[in-house]
């Protein structure tokens with residue numbers, strides 16, 4: 001078999017058919033190894049054209065104070081509609097289209113949670129049922145049985161993981177629980193397994209030992225589903241987070257520079273019709289010890305008023321969508337409800353207030369917006385990741401189809417009868433913030449954005465030797481299905 005045939009076979013294995021030019025391109029880039037990279041990065045494209053596989057790294061640019069021409073364009077692999085290229089439109093195109101915004105899931109519900117054991121049981125049952133439905137659709141989980149019905153021999157079952165611990169021989173031991181019972185599992189593969197995840201296992205069950213020797217772990221994961229998602233209208237979504245208005249480390253000048261650009265309706269902002277803010281809208285009060293020493297605005301209402309003033313003269317064709325974060329006025333435990341009426345009424349114009357997390361669609365693109373509280377846990381629990389690899393942690397969320405897989409580590413969670421943190425709908429775009437870094441990645445066709453902040457390094461961060469990466473805006477053009485990144 002020559003290399004071309006080998007590459008084609010590998011593509012077919014992943015149900016991909018490609019244009020001949022694409023096959024040549026893949027061979028140039030390392031052949032089969034590169035196919036695997038493509039599958040990992042872009043997912044099943046079905047039929048790949050040359051355009052699909054061209055390097056799609058984001059365009060990084062910097063704007064001047066007036067939002068005028070670019071000072072510098074870095075890491076550009078392909079500039080299309082980016083800085084330096086004059087728009088063919090004489091007025092903002094975003095104003096020419098109608099809104100197409102639909103809320104799919106909002107957790108601002110009036111559900112009762114007393115915090116007793118029964119509430120926690122209901123929450124975990126709900127998590128289990130939702131994820132079990134996803135896992136058992138997988139071919140390798142055919143014939144899965146509940147734990148109480150396992151029989152000696154080859155078995156498949158689904159459960160919630162707890163009490164993971166490494167054995168002295170380097171294997172992993174854990175308990176798996178479903179509503180019918182529990183079973184011990186011994187696993188020697190390389191898959192990461194964290195407590196409270198819902199997973200499927202395949203392996204050999206021994207009733208006398210009360211143990212499954214696990215051969216395969218099946219995570220719910222997201223399917224390879226990326227397929228020409230581009231929309232007709234030339235519309236973009238600007239994605240930011242962690243504004244922290246009220247803090248004396250709020251980057252006022254850079255924030256105002258960004259707003260001037262957004263309002264100008266030119267130099268790339270003419271397509272921006274939606275602005276998403278992933279929480280920590282204001283710095284809040286009493287969030288951490290001695291916070292008052294680092295506040296410029298000491299009243300939380302005045303902090304929101306300041307934000308409302310900033311946003312009130314945005315062009316009337318821009319819709320702002322905001323969710324709360326751990327610095328906002330609502331309860332800290334997740335899911336957090338949308339901002340209350342007394343705050344909402346401070347805002348004029350087109351603003352949608354949703355819960356953290358929230359799922360919605362913009363012109364058919366499905367967004368999951370989550371502040372990102374669990375990133376603080378995942379950074380410690382997933383081997384080999386760091387705060388500058390938030391996209392890897394977001395990949396993990398998609399693999400386990402849960403925004404905060406490990407219960408009660410760093411993220412307080414309200415034991416509602418429904419688990420709103422399950423990623424039931426596969427998003428086109430997953431957005432987080434919270435950790436004040438910036439990351440962009442693609443996992444199986446899903447855009448991953450860990451949105452940047454507008455707060456410079458705080459004393460606390462300095463002490464922790466943590467360097468934020470502020471002032472970056474991710475701009476997703478839905479017409480091109482392409483991410484641009486601008487720094488202000």
Ligand SMILES: [Fe+2]
Pocket residue numbers: 242244280325327434435436
């Ligand atoms: Fe924050």
